[in-house]
Amino acid sequence: MATEATNGIITCQPPKIDHLDGQGYLFGYPIAHSLSPLLHQTIFEPLGLNWDYFLLSSTDIKQFLRLIRGSKCYGSGVTMPHKIAILPHLDDLTPECRAVGACNTVFWRDDKLVGTNTDIAGVRESFLQNVPASKFRNRPGLVVGGGGAARSAVYALVEYLGCKTVYLVNRDPSEVEAVVAWCTAQGYGDGLVHVSTVAQAEALEGPGAAVACVPNFPPVTEAEWEARRIMECFLSKPHTGAILEMCYHPVVWTEIAEISKQAGWEVILGTEAMIYQGFEQARCWTGKSIAELPVKRVKNTIAQELSKARL
Template sequence: MQSFHNSQITDNAIIGYPLSHSLSPVLHAFVYEKYGLSARMEKLEEKNIERAMQAIRKKPYALIAVTIPHKVEILKYLDEISETARDIGAVNTVINMGGVLKGYNTDITGLEYALGDIQIQDKAVLLLGAGGAARPAAYWAKQKGLNILCANRSQKGAENLVQKFGGGLVSIGQVDPERIGLIINATPIGMYPKSDLSPLPSEFFRPHHSIFDMVYSPLETILLKKARAAGARTISGLNMFVAQGLEQIRLWSGFDTLSYGSQAFEYLRCMLIQPARE
């Protein structure tokens, strides 16, 4: 992988909406300091993808992190797309290669890190959501040969996801919890301003379940609290968030950023639990 950290471009960015609670700039700043990089990450809070891309094209950002709601729509605005990102159908990372914007998906790296030791035997994966965050989860499950059951507010979105990755469409009320081994929340439910909500009721959880919530702030969402109370295994979204962010920086800088994974995780974990202590 070619390194871009010696180029004259030192400004990076994150695009999406909302960004007020995003820790991407914090994670990036932590790693930049470790490697002595003079880069910084700006927040480009924009709902409209066309205006967001105009801002990106206007200023030569070296690395652009992409979050909701732009992960799918941004594909048609890029010059090149990596094979994996194209297969997933979503981009969360853009690297500026001398004016050529190439899209990648490092969410899959984060998922593999967070869920690497998951064993659900003959059980199914219940995937909540069908947007840009859900696509790498569906891709991961398909690569593992797992059966996907997708529940989403928009039936059309769920149909598109199932058509691409296989599996079935369900509503939560139709699902037999005993059939489920892994639950993945790829919706923003549980994140501010919906941090007091859970996409599943308490009675749904079973001790044999593993629950992974992509929401990383708060550190333990209502979903994870309910699941833990039922004796299920819970996995914080912070695991995925740190791993995908480190992979973003590696793609841009060429450095072995994963060597700082444990330090970065602990640094952000302490930041997230601090409000609860005060």
């Protein structure tokens, strides 16, 4: 398996594992609500792969490494709080994994355990598969939030969605400063702009692609309210673009989704990002292209599961 990316797609070869007997894990804590096992089993079955995908709700990295280095493991997912902590334990990293400084997927290449980041693909494909490029091409991007999810969103907006400028909005200025410093050091942060007041937002060109990376909680503190007012200022500008609301648990339709819809923006649900990052994981593990994966089947299965959860 090669780790170099071509047009944003990691080239992969299928692992040397008996297709009738393989296993993988989602390593994180807590993860009881995760839909990843359902997603991947729905992918594997039509491909004729009798592979298992288990939730490993744990904080023990050594245990995870012992499991994944077993002969029957095709690869695994990694989620919070391990996306950064896992990096020193891997044999190699893909360029995108290095760029965002976080790993959410591991796979095998030449007997080496390689880390990559498919959250980027989740953001990228959420826009490319759901809205026309005219909504966001050659316009600024907007990221609401901070931390690793924000870095992945910035990378996708800058490298794949044509956003030379990306506005950052967050309740905590220190988190924004950390994102800017990291992205700049990695070579994709020159166009980042920290927008800290409504007056500043009013003077800026409206964005075309927005990514919300914050939990679905109503603002409480003044800093949270100011971040919400800045976001609403951008959403109210004449150009209405598309917003990816990354939060989909415990509810799919969030406050930010409703505010965006009322402002005339096209809302992309967070389940889209979850699904497309999962397809990218499956590509790394199986060597199949997206066209060979059961996209419609997966989307229907996830939608049905979420509808049951709301009953």
